[in-house]
Amino acid sequence: MKRRFLLGTAAAAAALPARFAIGRDDKVRTLRFVPQSNLSLLDPIFTTSQSTVNHGYAVYDLLFGINTKFETKPQMAEEYTISDDGLTYLITLREGLKFHNNEPVRAQDCAPSLARWAARETIGQTMWRYVESCTAQDDRVIRIKMKTPIPTFIDAIARGGASVAFMMPEHIAKTDPFKQIPETIGSGPYRFVKDEFVSGATAVYSRFEGYKPRQEAADWTSGGKIAHFDRVEWKVIPDAATAAAALQSGEVDWYEHVQPDLAPMLRRGKDVKFGLANPTGFNGVLRFNHLHPPFDNVAVRRAVLMGINQNDYMASVTGGDRSLYQICASMFPCGTHLGKEMGAQAMRGDVERAKAMLKESGYKGEKVVLLNPTDLVTIAPLGDVTHDLLVKIGMNVEMVATDWGTVAQRRNSREPVEKGGWSILHTWGPSMIRVTPAEHSQIRGLGSTGWFGWYKDDTMETLTDQLLRAPTAAGRDQIADTIHARAFDQVPSIPLGLFQILTAYRANLTGQIEATGPYMWNIRRA
DSSP: OEEEEEOOOSOOOTTSOGGGOOOHHHHHHEEEEEOSSOOOOOOTTTOOOHHHHHHHHHHOOBSEEEOTTOOEEESSEEEEEEETTSOEEEEEEOTTOBOTTSOBOOHHHHHHHHHHHHHHSHHHHHHHTTEEEEEEEETTEEEEEESSOOTTHHHHHHHOOSSOOBOOOHHHHTSOTTSOOSSOOOOSSEEEOGGGOBTTTEEEEEEOTTOOOOSSOOBTTBSOOOOOOSEEEEEOOOOHHHHHHHHHHTSOSEESSOOGGGHHHHHTSTTEEEEESOTTOEEEEEEEOOSSTTTTSHHHHHHHHHHOOHHHHHHHHHTTOGGGEEOOOSSSOTTSTTOOOTTTTTOOOOHHHHHHHHHHHTOOOOEEEEEEETTOTTTHHHHHHHHHHHHHHTOEEEEEEEOHHHHHHHTTOOSOGGGTOOSEEEEEEEGGGSSSTTTOTTTOOBGGGSSTTOOBOHHHHHHHHHHHHOSSHHHHHHHHHHHHHHHHHHOSEEEEEEEOOEEEEETTEEOOOBSSSBOOSSOEEO
């Protein structure tokens, strides 16, 4: 006997370089978008860089998506069944799905795509501990055999995490997950135009005529992903003022992340409207490299934690607009079930106490290399605040300020700083990918297979395993609180607060889906 889950039905400016010049007809058929940073890497499994993940949403599709209520919904899947013992999943693909090379999408493509995603993504690694096999039963049916029942397994595939379970052709999906894929072939609404890609300048996407959208209305990552533009062009404009001027003049249609001090100028124009880049908000994070001194020493990490004043960080990325940020001494987003301010005593913004703790830690003056992206206006200010703090408490710190693409490349290095490594970087993540310990990549203790910084903590992993197996909600909450307390004791990362990022569009655009990223479907020109 199997439980069957039917997942859907067939129902119901002058400042710009000359290369940005456009004609009247092209303007109607083309959506021009300014991404938050350069698209330097094209593999959304190899890296968690948000620009690369956003690129992935345009090109690839998912077995399952989520809607605004955080419910799991179908996408490429037609239905799935679970055996009565909870150990066997059969996922049936919709008919007629095609990749951009016009080859059919098969279960033989999807099974290795899931496995490759799971090898890199935190929640995927966690779920795959309990997977005995993931294979193609036939061309349309993926068969997943579990070692033990995990009720949230399908939800984890749908939600993804810092990276997303995008489906790729078999020959690409079998690429070593720790190496970049050789080509970009998806089955999503837009096809990546390789010949027009210039890193640091332009990425181009063309509508894929073979895409088979669902019939339901688009809702976050679920529903009908209709491509209304023939062509989407990403225009990398590192200077925020130039990007804002381009939006104001109509040379571009959409500016993903608006620098706070430019918002008042843009608001004065009747042809620009604002939204939220992610309505769930973003959580700022300071991340340590745990492989090398000085942050392999927990006492040094605790000293930095003591000196953290979240208000300084949040004011720096929002222009001091209190309506756009919230102080939150929690590893989990405040306002969510686990968002308790358990770190209030450990992170008091006490510079003098932090200085004393650093002295007591045994810190010997080792160089601290702080990576900071100059072209990412929602991260760069965080690095400036940390640099100032580390100098005040007596650390030997060097800020390496480069473009985000360089930061994204260098953070892969596991070498000591003397050989091109790093000590601290900053990032942020949407609230929705860190509401539980299992998916929160910056507190998990996965070591060499974990998130950049490679924090290893066997106790944390044992607790996470216990949480996933706990039979009651009360039991899971108790374990989650223990995990939370350990995270503030061991300091794998430091939370810097919760904030909103503004996004801005030309007023003649409609249908934008404000969710986890800038989705290129559903949007059209009025």
